[in-house]
Amino acid sequence: MGKTAFIFPGQGAQSVGMGKDAFDAVPSSRHIFETADEKLGFSLSSIIFEGPEQDLKQTANTQPALLTTSIAYLEAFRAKGLNPDYVAGHSLGEYSALVCAGVLTFEEAVAIVRARGEYMEAAVPGGRGAMAAVLGADREALAGLCRSISDAGQLVELANMNCPGQIVISGTAEGVAAASERVKEAGGKRAIPLEVSGPFHSSLMKEAADRLAHKLKEASFQEAAVPVVANVTARPVTEAGAIRDLLVEQVYSPVLWQDSVEWMITQGVDTFVEIGPGNVLGGLIKKIDKSVSTIQINSLEGIDKLASLA
16 A cells, blocks of 8 residues: 655645635634634635635735635545645645644644745845746756856746756846746746746745744744655654744745655655645646656545545
């Protein structure tokens, strides 16, 4: 019998109306949305269910909205009796993974990610930073190109190693534009600008990371009940203090998603259950290794499929 990993999406997976089926039908899921509203002091659930999309896309709203929706779906199938061997999340999704593993309570996590979003938005003035998805480039060659552009005075760095042929770069608007124009030098086909409010997972986020470090000191971290495969290292971590430190580093470090998935597969994981809106991670995993199974829990229908695994 192979192993199972629960994985959780990050920014970009959000859509207006996500999670409403769970809210309507599952009392424990409804409680998650109500808890978020109460903890944050405003109706996050109204923004999630009704929009407008512009409000949902604001980083300080997107981050708690995705966490809340992912945990609402997690609550909806906890009773089915399937437990993961590993958990992981893409960027913001790492917080959903930590709630799943019992490291943070949902109440603490939703307050932290709301603050994280605010800190990340405030770290770099609008329009100064950018991100782009580079298709087809060699990782080492692209890293070298980014270094040469950064050395010339316009910072640009690798931000997300998503899957073979898809790497996200992040930095100053000028640095990302320069690298985007030159991706063919690194074997890339093209660069697609991303609609984001800042240069996430780059060293321009150091100020946000420092502020987050203070916020995380106030939170109560527990040992992980299930190993969490960390974005920063692509290796499992269970110790509370180490998890806290890695969350600070994660803000300005690359997300090693491809490496994380490949490591879990080497440990015998053959089923990845994506919990939360969209199906971005399942798509990336298929590009990493076609032989593994992916199950999407982005609606209550997906939970019925999952029950057959238990």
